[in-house]
Amino acid sequence: MFIEHRTPLSQKSKMASSSNSMKKLRMGMIGGGPGAFIGAVHRTAACLDGEIELVCGAFSSDPEKSYEMGKQLGLPTNRVYGSYKEMIEQEQKLGGMDFVAIVTPNHIHYEPAVLALRAGFDVVLDKPICFSLDEARQLSRIVNETGRTLCLTHTYTGYPMVKQARQMIARNDIGLIRKVYVEYPQGWLSRDTINSKQAKWRLDPKQSGLAGCLGDIGIHVFNLAEYITGLQVTHVCADLRTVVQGRQLDDDASVLLRFNNGANGVLMASQICAGEENNLKIRVYGENGSIEWQHANCNTLTVRWLDSPAEIYRTGTEYLSQSAIHNARVPAGHPEGYIEAFANIYRNFGRTIRAKKNGETSLSEEWKDFPGVKEGIRGMAFIETCVANSKNDNEKWTELKE
Amino acid sequence: MFIEHRTPLSQKSKMASSSNSMKKLRMGMIGGGPGAFIGAVHRTAACLDGEIELVCGAFSSDPEKSYEMGKQLGLPTNRVYGSYKEMIEQEQKLGGMDFVAIVTPNHIHYEPAVLALRAGFDVVLDKPICFSLDEARQLSRIVNETGRTLCLTHTYTGYPMVKQARQMIARNDIGLIRKVYVEYPQGWLSRDTINSKQAKWRLDPKQSGLAGCLGDIGIHVFNLAEYITGLQVTHVCADLRTVVQGRQLDDDASVLLRFNNGANGVLMASQICAGEENNLKIRVYGENGSIEWQHANCNTLTVRWLDSPAEIYRTGTEYLSQSAIHNARVPAGHPEGYIEAFANIYRNFGRTIRAKKNGETSLSEEWKDFPGVKEGIRGMAFIETCVANSKNDNEKWTELKE
Amino acid sequence: MFIEHRTPLSQKSKMASSSNSMKKLRMGMIGGGPGAFIGAVHRTAACLDGEIELVCGAFSSDPEKSYEMGKQLGLPTNRVYGSYKEMIEQEQKLGGMDFVAIVTPNHIHYEPAVLALRAGFDVVLDKPICFSLDEARQLSRIVNETGRTLCLTHTYTGYPMVKQARQMIARNDIGLIRKVYVEYPQGWLSRDTINSKQAKWRLDPKQSGLAGCLGDIGIHVFNLAEYITGLQVTHVCADLRTVVQGRQLDDDASVLLRFNNGANGVLMASQICAGEENNLKIRVYGENGSIEWQHANCNTLTVRWLDSPAEIYRTGTEYLSQSAIHNARVPAGHPEGYIEAFANIYRNFGRTIRAKKNGETSLSEEWKDFPGVKEGIRGMAFIETCVANSKNDNEKWTELKE
């Protein structure tokens, strides 16, 4: 069934001997209790490659729910906590945890992250990094002070073909970038969502922050645009709207962009696009060609050229760049998906903190490639700049300042 | 080979007996000389259904070139003219022409159109309707005064699946429209184009008008958005750019839109998208579902629903709306394309003026469905509003006034 | 709107000056009366490029119907005939016709073709060439004797990307051919079709011949396979079935193939594939790569390589082979379809017989590329061999002999 000769050695060894007899990294989790969803994704993704294991958790602010989840997950009772403070304190004493994954709503990102960092733990944070730009800046300082590693799960940057796109652009394959077009239409908030727990906190300014849709998914494509192009957005002109009546935050966003190399762009993120699933897409136009990647066909990268046939790059093939090969597990034609992309971020993060622990200095660049606090700050700056711009009809373009 | 039972009678009869023994309408052409391109498309499309024939022309402002083209086309020498004035005068005397197709650059639309209308001829104009909004308003008045019919070849509205989309939205299939997303990326002006005749006039403000890319292709998607949704754009926020150095007009445009029902939208039109062909696309999101049509797959309309599987509508099937059936010629699975869409506009226009001539009043709505002076005015208003808005950094939204 | 710089001069000149002031060729038609369908396609395709005009016809064996159609088409009464014999005799006397297009059911191909050839007319025949292999061989002899030109409308070989595929294989781009996979699923005969005129004659052995589906559409993909690869089928192993009860001929066919270079293949043709439109597809696998063309995406040719990204070739681009460029009319991104492919066959045929009439010997190969009597014989041989093989359970492979 398997296609050995198309699989570079580097790739093959990744699954067969993923751990090189390494002891598994021990993960604690904050959030991800019963009924939560992203927590389960984090757990599955973290453990996929057999290099990380879940050892403890404070899964809910309701201790009973936390214990219930711990039991379901087969954790020993004494490693399940009723609050994250308790967990961090206890695990610091025990020395039983290597890092913590925080998968709570946005308003409960900052405090547990700071506690964990100060207690000496590395941290994985679900996006957005925290509640406000100020918090993000503060967090950045603490990361620097503590010398810990912070990983921000901008999942889409974990896809092999996103890596391929980034690398092709970095090596100037399509020439100077002129235009960036990103979009992220979802339909799940098309209707009134008063009874949905997932929707509720996302649309509550006290839990979500200044933005709804823009903070939930807009920053994913913002991050993707900057990651793939290596450029930075300098100005935005934003149109945020609340389409479904009664909501306090935006559920639809359209933003014109300007980049630091003179390119411009358009960013669309919407959760009222009835019939759309989770269809983010990016197109980058350069002088000589363009690239297109769409989440729905995540193992395909289309590269178009001015004067020759378009090319279809595919996950798992041998002709890919080193970084794309690094982040895939199975040969071409065996689809990899969302959980695998998520797992790539965890695996790279895990290898990085392990190398740090072990004083290894030879870790190759591919392993260090995961989003962190810098991406977090830019995301929060993007949100706050767009929200401000959108309210002001007399200023077309607002500068994005970190 | 052919699929009779899937072909409604109405459709079948269109090709088999397209003319019902009608005398062919006699067309004269202004422009479309040697080296021109769109002129040839007009000629082919006009004659496709055997209901129109080319009888005379002033194909170039250079009489020699005009005669050369007339000869190539097999026209009698006395029906080829060295200027459009001469043609209109002579043909008025002869009574030898029913209507005139004007396929010159934008700055030579208004004058010949006015002359033709005043001489009693119906007129087909390539888009944009003319050089400025003022000219368009003036032209509208003359159309009204003369009682003639003016057809504007916004080709993309001639596609069967565009008709289907319009009809589904009109009958409220997807509910209230909330968001409209149109894009038109081309790549052919990615490089310096100093030697290209086609590029040259389009980028010359004296021939093209206030806008380059926006006037050339942006108005196509503007028109498509209004046509399919039945809505009108009320405000724009535009970012027009000249990407390739040395050009006097925009070659790239991004525009935020607001519509008269509260919906918003994004319009992108660009001619520096390296690798893109002619890939216009529209998505319309309503409360209950959405439609998507893309020129590259012109015989497919994708309709997505909130709670059930997406549907794929296809040209030539029996389940389509009357208007989509009306504008197709062959059964499902036999691709129709650009020339056929163009021909639909000519056929509908032709039947309309024929009915008018014959005093027929029972012509069904499908035949009367082609773009005209009203669409022309809106297009010019869109161009001028965008150009003004783009220059003003202190006004985010500018109202679009006809 | 148009993309001049991507359009080679050779291409541009094709529409603008298609006729070089040539007098139009005069076509007569046999068949194609009221209710017929393919006749209308022939008329539209023949006239598309302004190089051919319909001048007379015997549209039905029922004289009244023939006159009715002639009237609809605006033909003078004296050029509409009650029988093809009458037409051929009269037009021979008049000298008013250059060639005749025969678009009747299969059993009325041979006789009018022979009469026309003997009367000095060139002939266009809808496929299959005639009723039996014997007739086809006989016809071939008469073509040779009379020195006339016979064109067989295997439409799919008229598509630009089919030409591209053929040329790429001819120049050995993908290496030695190893496997050919062709399929042609339709769904229109999924149900009982007792009331369908189109279905009726196709399923009547007296009108259609030995085969139903295989003769109607199977030979199209047989022809396509031989045309694109340049190979010949030497042996078949066929499974013909009548799926819908009560039919006298096959409505479904699966055939294993062997080719003269050692390659093998599979051919599927079926008219009971519910939900399919007219979705023929071919894949050819060579040592180094493969090509895929599908009618539903007729302007795209996918070329896959062993060790590098797949490539997407598109109609209307400059990088195509000469033959693909020759058979397109508009720039990339402006879809061409079925009628245009049909028109390519007529245009090439027309130029060929015109050159012959004029004694021109310099006509380039592209113009001479249309299917003829040779392809007709092979098609009939294929049908008869498959029918024989399918009935014999003791012979797996039957040799295909012309």
Add this chain to the structure above:
Amino acid sequence: MFIEHRTPLSQKSKMASSSNSMKKLRMGMIGGGPGAFIGAVHRTAACLDGEIELVCGAFSSDPEKSYEMGKQLGLPTNRVYGSYKEMIEQEQKLGGMDFVAIVTPNHIHYEPAVLALRAGFDVVLDKPICFSLDEARQLSRIVNETGRTLCLTHTYTGYPMVKQARQMIARNDIGLIRKVYVEYPQGWLSRDTINSKQAKWRLDPKQSGLAGCLGDIGIHVFNLAEYITGLQVTHVCADLRTVVQGRQLDDDASVLLRFNNGANGVLMASQICAGEENNLKIRVYGENGSIEWQHANCNTLTVRWLDSPAEIYRTGTEYLSQSAIHNARVPAGHPEGYIEAFANIYRNFGRTIRAKKNGETSLSEEWKDFPGVKEGIRGMAFIETCVANSKNDNEKWTELKE
């Protein structure tokens, strides 16, 4: 980010509380040593849902290699064995293992499976089930005698949209099945593969058995065809070939099929299709419609209807059948892939043997849905019948007997 309201409760709970505090099942592995590939996939897939853990292994017939792999995987030394006999004996004594996964080449399937079954272990076998039909029949008897459970990893039946297809056909959505079209083109054996370990054993009759390509991938699509349709193949007409010189087994297969309800079909499996990845595809045509599933777009199922628009079913949506929902983990728009499909088979198998151990009788049908010994026998019968038929030119159709 997540789309709660589109996720049925049943689905959501699957990841969040997958284990309900169950103790993990303990898996031993036979095969899957250094350089092997499918072993790593089995390990990842088995452990994905946190319900199974790897506790021991005999990873290679070379004890050193086995220990090396055990070390890499972090297994204690005393649970790594130098031979499978040793492992089975020891683990039987220890009571430390619940089931064994056998991922060796085909000729080492039967013996370890029998040993394990007789020692009281349930067994997972990579396909094909064993070396010959006789072995398979024998194995079936032993499964029955021992009362153990045998799971055969026909991965493709683990995909949610394959489940959807099966369920739609089972409930007669598309009516009586008339035609089945399956294909499985790969390109990885297009060239001489003398140095590839993966290729070597597959093409060695002593390790692979009677067939090469047909046994490696042909049986996957054979199984898929029978699984999705619920039908059984009764007769085959096969053309097996060795395309690349020097090979002892087939690398290309084309097979005509007849089914027990009168339907027919075509099966293609090839490993010399240069440029293809792992692109299996199935189409099933019924009286009223048809379904199409393609591995390259594994989260999409296309359903076409005779008289209405085609529908696109998508993994993760709420409108799916119970079985499709059961076998997915994340909401629509978050691609699931090969590893997840593989994991579905392990999860269902694991739940089934757990329920059996626990004497639970209420396990719902979805959990019991994984391939087993019955599918194994049919696969071996298919291989042997095709090989026999292919060699005999005087028998077109050979009956497939279990």
